Amino acid sequence: MKAKPKFFKLAGAIFLLLFIFLPRALFGAEALVRETKSGKVEGTIFQSELWGETITAYAWLGVPYAKAPVGELRWKAPRPPEPWQEIKSCKKFPPPCTQYAGLMATMDCEKFGEVVGSEDCLYLNIWRPPTDEKNLPVFFWIHGGANCVGQSAMSLYYGANFAYRENMIFVSINYRLGPFGWFFHPALSSGDALDNSGNYGTLDIIQALRWVKENIAYFGGDPNNITIAGESAGGVNVYSLLVSPLSKGLFQRAISQSGAPLTGSKKKAEKKAEDVLFQLLVKDGLVKSKQEAEKFLASKSKTWIATYLRSKSAKEILSCYKKGSFGNISEFPNVFVDGVVIPDSPYKLLRKGKYNKVPFLVGCNKQELKLFLPLSLSTLSEAEFCQLIKSLNPDQPQIKIRDYVSPLIYYNPFFWPAYSLLGRAGGIGFELAGVDIPANYMSKHQKDVYVYRFCWNDEPKPFDFLIGSGHAMEIPFVFANFQQDENSVLRFAWSKENEKGRVALSKKMMSFWANFARTGNPNGKGLEQWKPWSRTKPNRMIFGK
Numbered sequence: 001m002k003a004k005p006k007f008f009k010l011a012g013a014i015f016l017l018l019f020i021f022l023p024r025a026l027f028g029a030e031a032l033v034r035e036t037k038s039g040k041v042e043g044t045i046f047q048s049e050l051w052g053e054t055i056t057a058y059a060w061l062g063v064p065y066a067k068a069p070v071g072e073l074r075w076k077a078p079r080p081p082e083p084w085q086e087i088k089s090c091k092k093f094p095p096p097c098t099q100y101a102g103l104m105a106t107m108d109c110e111k112f113g114e115v116v117g118s119e120d121c122l123y124l125n126i127w128r129p130p131t132d133e134k135n136l137p138v139f140f141w142i143h144g145g146a147n148c149v150g151q152s153a154m155s156l157y158y159g160a161n162f163a164y165r166e167n168m169i170f171v172s173i174n175y176r177l178g179p180f181g182w183f184f185h186p187a188l189s190s191g192d193a194l195d196n197s198g199n200y201g202t203l204d205i206i207q208a209l210r211w212v213k214e215n216i217a218y219f220g221g222d223p224n225n226i227t228i229a230g231e232s233a234g235g236v237n238v239y240s241l242l243v244s245p246l247s248k249g250l251f252q253r254a255i256s257q258s259g260a261p262l263t264g265s266k267k268k269a270e271k272k273a274e275d276v277l278f279q280l281l282v283k284d285g286l287v288k289s290k291q292e293a294e295k296f297l298a299s300k301s302k303t304w305i306a307t308y309l310r311s312k313s314a315k316e317i318l319s320c321y322k323k324g325s326f327g328n329i330s331e332f333p334n335v336f337v338d339g340v341v342i343p344d345s346p347y348k349l350l351r352k353g354k355y356n357k358v359p360f361l362v363g364c365n366k367q368e369l370k371l372f373l374p375l376s377l378s379t380l381s382e383a384e385f386c387q388l389i390k391s392l393n394p395d396q397p398q399i400k401i402r403d404y405v406s407p408l409i410y411y412n413p414f415f416w417p418a419y420s421l422l423g424r425a426g427g428i429g430f431e432l433a434g435v436d437i438p439a440n441y442m443s444k445h446q447k448d449v450y451v452y453r454f455c456w457n458d459e460p461k462p463f464d465f466l467i468g469s470g471h472a473m474e475i476p477f478v479f480a481n482f483q484q485d486e487n488s489v490l491r492f493a494w495s496k497e498n499e500k501g502r503v504a505l506s507k508k509m510m511s512f513w514a515n516f517a518r519t520g521n522p523n524g525k526g527l528e529q530w531k532p533w534s535r536t537k538p539n540r541m542i543f544g545k
Helices: 003-031 160-165 201-218 232-245 265-285 290-298 302-311 315-317 347-351 373-377 382-391 415-443 474-477 499-519
Strands: 044-050 053-064 123-128 138-142 169-173 221-231 253-257 361-366 447-454 539-542
Touching: 044 160, 044 539, 053 160, 123 160, 123 201, 138 253, 138 361, 138 499, 160 169, 160 474, 160 499, 169 201, 169 361, 201 221, 201 232, 221 499, 232 347, 253 499, 265 290, 265 302, 265 315, 302 474, 347 415, 361 415, 373 382, 415 447, 474 499, 499 539
Parallel strands: 138 169, 138 221, 221 253, 253 361, 361 447, 447 539
Antiparallel strands: 044 053, 053 123, 123 169
C-alpha cells in the first residue's frame, strides 16, 4: 500500500517534467525553421561563452540574400535570390568572398597569400535569443578589411552574445571584395545605371539591407528598427549608406567604428581596370606592349572585351593587383563617386546636409596605427606571426620585443618614443578624418550625434606596447567576443589578469551600443551620461584609460 504514493509521486514528477520541457523542445525545433520570401530556412542552436557563462542562441548561417554574382552577373548589381522549394539548411557559415588569405580573415596560416573564398558569397547570418518574442531591434554588422579582405565568419564578429544579452536580432553579411566588388571598365557598361555603377560591393550591402527589411520579421525582428554598424572599411561603408539615395528608409540608426567618409576616383578605377585588361592580354600572349594592346582592342567590340574579362578566373583577376600584408591589395580604388550609388563626395554631402539623417554614433581608437606597425617592423612573416598567436599562452606569452623586431630597430634609441608617437599619430589622423570632421558637419543638421574614443591597452606584455588600443581592438568589447581558442586572431590579448577590467568595460560598451540601437540614444540606467556632440561642445565618451 505504501508503494502507490511513491509511484504516483514519481509519475507526477515525470508528467510535470514532460509538461514543462517537451513543448519547449518541440517549439525549439519549430523555431529553427523560418519562412523567407524565397523559401524556408532551417537554423541551428548556437552556443557561446558570455563572460564565463554558457549561453544559447538561435542562428541561421549562410542565408542567401542575392543570386550568386558569377558568370554574366560578375560586375553587375546584385539580383534577388532564386526561390527554393525544399527547406534550406543554414547551419554553417558561408564561404568568404574571393580574396588573398591573411590575418584579417583567417587563422589558417598555411594559406596566407593564396587566393581563397568564392565569388558565390552573397550570404548573411542571423542570431536571435531563444524565445518567441517579436519586433526585436535589428543590429546589422558590416565587417572591415579595406574592402578587399575579411569575412563574417570570423569569431570576432559572432553575434550570439550581443543578441542574447541585449534581446535583439544580430545580422552579419558577406559582400563582394576587391576588384569583384569595385571595378569599372566602359566595356562592361549596359543600359542599366546600377550595373554600370562599378560600386558592386556597396550595392551588395544595400541589397542585404533590403533583404533584411523584407524578411527579418520572420525571425522576430522589427523591419522599422534597423541599426547599421561597421568597423574600418565597414565604417567607410556605413558612411556610403548614409549618403546613398538608394539606402533611404532601409535603416534607422548608424554606427561607424574607425571608418571615414572616403571615396576614390572613378577615373582611377577605370585606369586600373584598363591596366588589369592589359596585364591579362599580356599573360595570355595576345599582346606584348600597351601600344599593341591599344591596336588589338581597337579591333574588338565591347561585347568581346566584357566576355573576355568575365572569362578570367578569380585568381587571374587578383594576380593583376599587388599583394600587401593582412591580405590587402594595393592600387585598389574602392567606393568611388559614380553619380548614382554615391552621387558626390560624402564629405560634401554631409556638410550640405544631403544625406540620410538618422541618429549617429561614431568614434575610433587612440592608437589605431599600432595594429599595423608590428608586421612592418618584425623579423617574422605574417604566416609566422599567425603561428605565434596560435601557439602562445595569453597568461604567459614568453615573448620579448627584442625577439620580435630586428636588432637594428630594437637598439635604436629613437625606436621606443617613435613607435608610441606613430601609433598615437595614426589615431589622431583617424579621429580627425573619420570622426571630428564628419561629426561637425552632421551636428549642424541633427542633434543626435554621439562620439567616443577607445583607449584600452591592458594586453599582456609586450602586446600592451606593440598593439595597445590599436585598430579593431574595440570590437570584442562591443560583442563580448573574447575567444581564446587558437583560431581567434586577438586571443593574445585576453589574460586572466585583465579579465575583470575588460569584462566591466565590455558590459558598459555593449549596453551603450544596444541602447543606441534600440532608441537612437546610448544613455540608460546605470551608465554615466553620454552627451551628444556639437561644434561648440565637442563631447567625447572615453572608454578605457
